Amino acid sequence: MFDPSPAPPPGCPAHGLGPDGLRRLYGPEADADPIALYERLRSEHGAVAPVLLPGDREAWLVLGHRENLEVSRTPSLFSRDSRLWRDMQEGKVPPTHPLAPLTMWQPLCVFAEGEEHERLRRAVTESLARFEARGIRRYVTRFAHQLIDEFEPKGRADLVEQFADQLPLRVITQLFGMPEHHGPRLIEAAKDMIRGSETAVASNDYITEALQDLVDRKRASPGHDVASKLIEHPARLTNDEVREHLRVVLVSANEPTVNLIANTLRLVLTDQRFRATLAGGHMTLPDALEQVLWDEPPMTTNIGRWATGDAQLAGKTIKAGDMLLLGLAAGNADPQIRPDKSTPMHGNRSHLAFSGGPHECPGQDLGRAIVDTGIDTLLTRIPDLRLAVPEEHLKWETALMSRRLVALPVEFAARRTNTTGRQGPGVPSVELPPLQPQEPASVPMPPVAPPPVHTSWWTRLKRKLRGW
Known part of the structure; x- marks a missing residue:
């Protein structure tokens, strides 16, 4: 039968190909299945492939595991300084461009190299290190209980949204x-900025304004928090530097952590082998997170690196000023290091989920603590979680740098909770004080009243699996 609708002309985004035949990393083809697109590019070009970004800006996507490490570990050849980008120099990426919030040079560690990078990154890592992991996990536990309190009595929830x-x-x-x-506005703005949408610039502006207001308040009245520690750090950061590094931590610790929580919970609920490995004690929850970081890294690509001069990479000639994207998901699936994707990677942390080299994600330890503690709290409170829809009905939303699960609907036996987030007769509510920095003279945090004794979720999961 004749189809009256005309085929999209060559170069139209619906084709997935640009005028010169380069594949687009945006549009319907990329959105439908980015992982399949990466493998198609690998078969066509090898470990490094030419691609098009929004606005048909040309770039190189690094697909090989070894090549990703080479790029991330060689800043003398592939720098994070976006001012090197030829398209930026030629005015092809104006402030209103969707890529601008991610690529416009700013005075922060992710765009710096050498001594300046070390000075700025040290301020971030040392300010984060001033807070005890135990204290952070207590806050994760408290907020996790608050969220669970909202849906536990209903017997159903969307574990992504809620x-x-x-x-x-x-x-x-x-x-x-x-x-x-x-919180709510920042969540939406951070997601939108990572998406590289048409409103990414406005979202970036909102984040900037909120963080600038925070910096102004902490300059006037410091406290025991990351913002104040950045201001007080011996690196003597300017207001702009403090604000922008707070934004780096917010973006690098939020979106990947959201995706890692969702991806891990989906595997627990849908993958029999994964559940059995956990329940059998062959894998701990931290080990399980590392497996997810191999199979479904929370960020699929990372923007970007810029060539400092002409260079060779996997047989391709990279010109000075070219942009490169680290292909984190593609590198993790490189058949040179994983010929059999079904083989577990227990204890192997050589994945690319947090990139590598001097610009490795500074928020990864914070993210791991949030995911590990949050999921453990959820599965301890509600060990009988089950998926409420067929697995094939789950949907993903794809962006340039991530692939996020849209929803994860679950069912479970409804439970009566009280205001402390515990079942049955309550435990007196205890307000946690502000997080205390790790200083020799700091006063230890007061203990939190213990919850009623629960059978561990590992034991409950084992028991449940025996009946499946």
Whole structure:
């Protein structure tokens, strides 16, 4: 039968190909199945492939595991300084371009190299290190219980919208010393900016304004929080540097952590082998997270690196000023290091989920603590979680740098909870004090009243699996 609708002309985004035949990393083809697109590019070009970004800006996508490490570990050849980008120099990426929030040079560690990078990154890592992991995990536990309280009596929930989407930023805003009411708007703005959408610039502006307000308040009245520690750091950061590094932590610790929570919970609920490995004691939850970081890294690509001069990479000639994207998901699936994707990678942390080299993600330890503690709290409170829809009905939303699960609907036996987030007769509510920095003279945090004794979720899961 004749189809009256005309075929899209060559170069139209619906084709997935640009005028010169380069594949687009945006549009319908990329959105439908980015992983399949990466493999198609690998078969066509090898470990490094020419691609098009929004606005048909040309770039190289690094697909090989070894090549990803080579690029990330060689800043003398492939720098994070976006001012080297030829398209930026030629005015082809104006401030209103969707890529601008991710590529416009700013005075922060992710765009710096050498001594300046070390100075700025040290301020970030040392300010985060001032807070005890135990204290951070207590806040994760508290906020996780608050979120669970909202849906536990109903016997159903969407674990993306009602849990994974909410938990990381609640913890991060607490660490920053921000009012909790900033959370919902910041969540949406951070997601939109990573998406590289048409409103990414406006979302970036909102994040900037909220963080600038925080910096102004902490300059006037410092406290025990990351913002104040950045201001007080011996690196003597300017207001702009403090604000922008808070934004780096917010973005790098939030979106990947949301995706990692959702991806891990989906595997627990849908993958029999994964559940059996956990329940059989062959894998701990931290080990399980590492497996997910191999199979479904929370960020699929990382923007970007810029060639400092002409260079050769996997047989391709990279010209000075070219942009490169680290293909984190593609590198993890490189058949040179994983010929059999079904083989577990127990204890192997050589995945690319957090990139590598001097610009390796500074928020990864914070993210791991949030995911590990948050999921453990959820599965301890509700060990009988089950998927409420067929697995094939689950949907993903794809962006340039990530692939995020849209929803994870679950069912379970409804439970009566009280205001402390515990079942049955309550435990007196205890308000946690502000997080205390790790200083020799600091006063230890007071203990939190213990919850009623629960059988561990590992034991409950084992028992449940025996009946499946």
